[in-house]
Amino acid sequence: MTNRTLGVAVIGTGKMGADHVRRINDVISGAHVAAVVDIDEARAKGLAYALEGCRAYTDPVAAMAADGVDAVLIASPGPVHETALLEALARDLPVLCEKPLTPDSVSALRVLEAEQQLGHRRIQVGFMRRFDSEYLQLKELLASGRLGRPLLLHCRHRNVSVHDYFTNEMLISDSVVHEMDCARWLLEQEITAVTVIHPTPSSNAPEGLSDPQLVVFETDGGAVVNVEMFATCGFGYQVQAEAVCENGTARIGEGHGLLTNTAGRWGGEITPDFIARFADAYDREVQRWVDATRRGEATGPSAWDGYAAAAVCEAGITAQLTGQRTPVVMIERPALYA
Structure with missing residues (x-):
C-alpha cells in the first residue's frame, strides 16, 4: 500500500464529514476519497459528483465492500459508530473514527473485544487536540520532566453558542470529553473520579x-484537573489549558496571533468554532493516519482511549445528575493497548 494512494470511504457527510472529504481531496497527500456514505442520498451524490472516481452510497457495508476502498473514516453520529466499526474490523480495514x-x-467494550480478536x-479515534501544535509542545514539555x-491542570472550553437541543449530558459527552482525553494523554494518568x-x-x-x-x-497519579465548560459564552471559541507543576507552569491556547493597535484600541480575533481553531490539527491528524495506514501501522488515540473516554463520560453524567463525586469504573487495560 505504500506505493499507491489510499482509497478512503468517508461515512457521514455532515459538517465534519464534508470537511474531511475536502481535506483528503485538497489538503493532504497519499489518499483519495473512493466513496462517500450518507443516509441523505442526494447529499452523498452531490459530494461524490465533484470527486473523480468517487461513488456515493447510503449503506456503509456496501461502501466498505466496494473496489478501491482500503480504509474507512467514520464521521456519522455516535449511536451508529459501533455497527460501522464492527463491520470494518470484520473486513480488517483501518479506521479513523471521529469521537x-x-x-x-458497554458498546465500546464490544469494539475493543472485536479488535483484540484481530x-x-x-x-x-479522532481526538484531534493530540495533533495541535500547542498541545504537542505542552505534551513534550511535561514528558521531559x-x-x-504535574500537580494541577486548569482547562477552559468555551463555545459561542449551542443548538437548542443541546442537553446537560451533551456538555459532558460532546464537549468535556475532549478535556478527558487531553488530561489522560498529557498527564499519562487515568481519571478515577x-x-x-x-x-x-x-x-x-x-x-x-x-x-x-x-x-x-x-487521577490515579494524584493530579487534579478542573474544566470550565461554558457552551454559551457568546464571544468566540476558546480552548485553553495551564499545567501547574512542581517547578513551574505552562499555558497554551491564549491565541496570541496577529494583534492590532488602532483607533485607541488593541486586540486580535477569537476563532468562531472548533473547525477553524483546530484546522491544522485536523490536517495533521488525517495526514498521520494516512501515512501510518500506508505503512501497515495504527498510531494515535486507540480504541482503548475511546473506551476510557466513554467510561469517564458515564461517571461525569452521573456526577451531573447527583451532585456527588463519582468514581470511574473501567476494566484493566488489555495487553494490545499497553
Whole structure:
C-alpha cells in the first residue's frame, strides 16, 4: 500500500464529514476519497459528483465492500459508530473514527473485544487536540520532566453558542470529553473520579441547560484537573489549558496571533468554532493516519482511549445528575493497548 494512494470511504457527510472529504481531496497527500456514505442520498451524490472516481452510497457495508476502498473514516453520529466499526474490523480495514468511539462503555467494550480478536490495532479515534501544535509542545514539555511532576491542570472550553437541543449530558459527552482525553494523554494518568459543580446558569443558555459548569477530575497519579465548560459564552471559541507543576507552569491556547493597535484600541480575533481553531490539527491528524495506514501501522488515540473516554463520560453524567463525586469504573487495560 505504500506505493499507491489510499482509497478512503468517508461515512457521514455532515459538517465534519464534508470537511474531511475536502481535506483528503485538497489538503493532504497519499489518499483519495473512493466513496462517500450518507443516509441523505442526494447529499452523498452531490459530494461524490465533484470527486473523480468517487461513488456515493447510503449503506456503509456496501461502501466498505466496494473496489478501491482500503480504509474507512467514520464521521456519522455516535449511536451508529459501533455497527460501522464492527463491520470494518470484520473486513480488517483501518479506521479513523471521529469521537465518540461509541456512546457508552458497554458498546465500546464490544469494539475493543472485536479488535483484540484481530490481534492488531486497526482503529484510531479522532481526538484531534493530540495533533495541535500547542498541545504537542505542552505534551513534550511535561514528558521531559523539566517542570517536575504535574500537580494541577486548569482547562477552559468555551463555545459561542449551542443548538437548542443541546442537553446537560451533551456538555459532558460532546464537549468535556475532549478535556478527558487531553488530561489522560498529557498527564499519562487515568481519571478515577469526576465531580460536577453547577454555578448559576447564564441568561444566554437555552432553557433547561445548566451552563456554565465546572468539572473536576481526579487521577490515579494524584493530579487534579478542573474544566470550565461554558457552551454559551457568546464571544468566540476558546480552548485553553495551564499545567501547574512542581517547578513551574505552562499555558497554551491564549491565541496570541496577529494583534492590532488602532483607533485607541488593541486586540486580535477569537476563532468562531472548533473547525477553524483546530484546522491544522485536523490536517495533521488525517495526514498521520494516512501515512501510518500506508505503512501497515495504527498510531494515535486507540480504541482503548475511546473506551476510557466513554467510561469517564458515564461517571461525569452521573456526577451531573447527583451532585456527588463519582468514581470511574473501567476494566484493566488489555495487553494490545499497553
